[in-house]
Amino acid sequence: MRAALILLLALTACAPKPKPLRVCADPNNLPFSNQAGEGFENRLVALVARDLGRPVEYTWWAQRRGYVRNTLRDDRCDLWPGVATQVEMLATTRPYYRSTYVFVTRADRRIAIDSLDDPDLRRLTIGVQMIGDDSSNTPPTHALARRGIVQNVRGYMLYGDYSKPNPPAAIVEAVDRGEVDVAVAWGPLAGYFAGKAQHPLTLTPVRPWLDGPQWPMVFDVSMGVRREDTELRERLDEVLERRAPEIRALLAEYRVPTVSLP
Template structure:
């Protein structure tokens, strides 16, 4: 049985850092270790004198219950800071939603109140349940911008590689005029498109009083494992320059505080 840091942290040189990750979720992670979260957890494990051991699970409903809380792994990178169901580390980056447009269109959209949005074909990421839709979907709906909106499933067709890329592809192909996309996804896939795309951070950072467009991102772990959390925080702080370099290499948009 693998020795996890969360359950046996007295031995800070335990053999494995057990990580929960999605095997088909670039730019964050994949089974080949090509995502930026793969690179960051490898860095963390190195500083712990450990190797990374993955529990692969598609990030769908029940993900935490079936991985971290089931005791199969001890660390979930890339979770929103202060999420209710977990303990979280210090943030290691801050990103947000961006408007994605073709550079040759010169649309210059930065706000949901831009009147152009009422006459454009808009793409938004959808989770599939009205109560769980992304903040941009709610922001558009509360302005009555509905009929010209096309939803793109955040998870997409899991049988294909990189399912979240479809919304960025649609902008590049001209199928839609503008998309509102989570920053790390937008930055990574936009850089791979043959057509130049423009990424503009959504402003303001909170839409009304309810819908944040910018999030601090941390590593999640089970509650009541303070020594483990403290060690993760220590490493994230000392490796900040290297982590920043990894994020930059993946074109992750960084937002201010």
């Protein structure tokens, strides 16, 4: 009996360890991810890794221009959660949620905006998320500019002051403090930080959901892998389908607004 136990322990010790699931993520980007593992993408990765029987190994990298080149393409990691489905530079999994840009207002101000064509947008102070390069700014920014709504718009950098926690929260905090009348922000970010505001905030999906052929307000979100990593993508697809109810509960916990296309 003792000999059999020793043999079992020896075989266990010699068994190959599972290959880590190497993940790229931003260390300061709640509600999506941070280095403390508090984002919903951190928790989603943990769920997926458990299902695959693999430990997680993070590469932390701020999501700036050149992110894919410096992470997946440089073989620092194999998986990027939270990318737009069918992004050209990667292979993407089945979507695990669909969200929308939203109008964010203070409930006590009783401002009712649900359309980019609302005439009140010409007199209200509007906060928008800016990336920094006019040719790659957020869809609502372009949509407002296309309507000539420019002078009353205030930009809040999507990346913000990276020396401080949660830099993208600034646009929601501006609504909360009354610095702007209405903000147009990406739904997951808006929902999460609205839940932490001092005043009740109202979130309303932006209409029209497609503003011309190139400016959608609604996006499917997937996990991204290198194009050649077919096996990993297929296994991730299986897990995302199998764990869909748990993923929906996780998104609801983080107040992520999810929508269906018309």
